Amino acid sequence: MTSWTDFSTAAPDFAEEVRSLFSDHKHHTMATVRRNGSPRISGTEVQFDNGELCLGMMPGTRRAEDLRRDPRFALHSHSVDPSDGDEGSWSGEAKINGRAKMLSVDEGGADRFRVDISDVTLTQIGTPADHLVIKTWTPMTGVAVRRR
Numbered sequence: 001m002t003s004w005t006d007f008s009t010a011a012p013d014f015a016e017e018v019r020s021l022f023s024d025h026k027h028h029t030m031a032t033v034r035r036n037g038s039p040r041i042s043g044t045e046v047q048f049d050n051g052e053l054c055l056g057m058m059p060g061t062r063r064a065e066d067l068r069r070d071p072r073f074a075l076h077s078h079s080v081d082p083s084d085g086d087e088g089s090w091s092g093e094a095k096i097n098g099r100a101k102m103l104s105v106d107e108g109g110a111d112r113f114r115v116d117i118s119d120v121t122l123t124q125i126g127t128p129a130d131h132l133v134i135k136t137w138t139p140m141t142g143v144a145v146r147r148r
Contacts, residue, residue: 001099001116002139004053011143014135018077018122021094022046022053025078030055032066032073040066046075052114055100059109067113071099075115082125092124 008015022028030044042063047054055075057064067073075096082090097120100113119138126133126147134146 001118003051004048004115004117005051006139007117007120007137008051010139011137014120014122014137014143017092017135018094018096018120019048021077021092021122023048024091025080028078029076030063030073031076032063033070034062034066035069044075046115053096053117054103055113055115057111057113059111061111064111064113067100068102068111071101073098073100073115090125092122095121095123 002010004015008019026045027043028046030042032040032042034040040063042061044055044057044063047056055067075098077094079093080091096115096117098115098117101116103112103114105111117139119136121137122135124133124135125131132148134148135143136146137143
């Protein structure tokens with residue numbers, strides 16, 4: 001596991017592409033593990049704060065309960081459909097898997113977590129727009145690129 005700061009130091013251009021997708025839109029999707037082991041999908045917002053990727057949750061949310069019990073998560077950036085006939089205009093999608101580390105509970109009871117990253121994937125349309133370009137980063141392997 002690694003912090004956003006370590007990821008962005010190890011792969012600055014890749015990290016900026018991923019950060020852009022998470023910063024361009026407010027709402028994203030996060031999967032957590034329920035008490036019974038099944039997945040829970042929830043809408044979520046992310047923040048980049050002092051060089052770290054953070055998750056904030058309103059008081060009493062099930063996803064915060066999930067993360068306190070089992071810190072594993074998968075985060076998926078908001079995705080926007082490309083213009084009709086211009087598939088190459090698709091901005092792509094980013095996915096981050098890792099563990100959430102509890103930072104604090106504020107005066108209002110909201111939970112705040114820091115993201116520890118196990119892997120990051122960025123999927124985009126290649127040039128020409130007839131294939132996908134899938135970039136994956138892990139702390140052990142660095143950036144790997146596949147085309148399909």
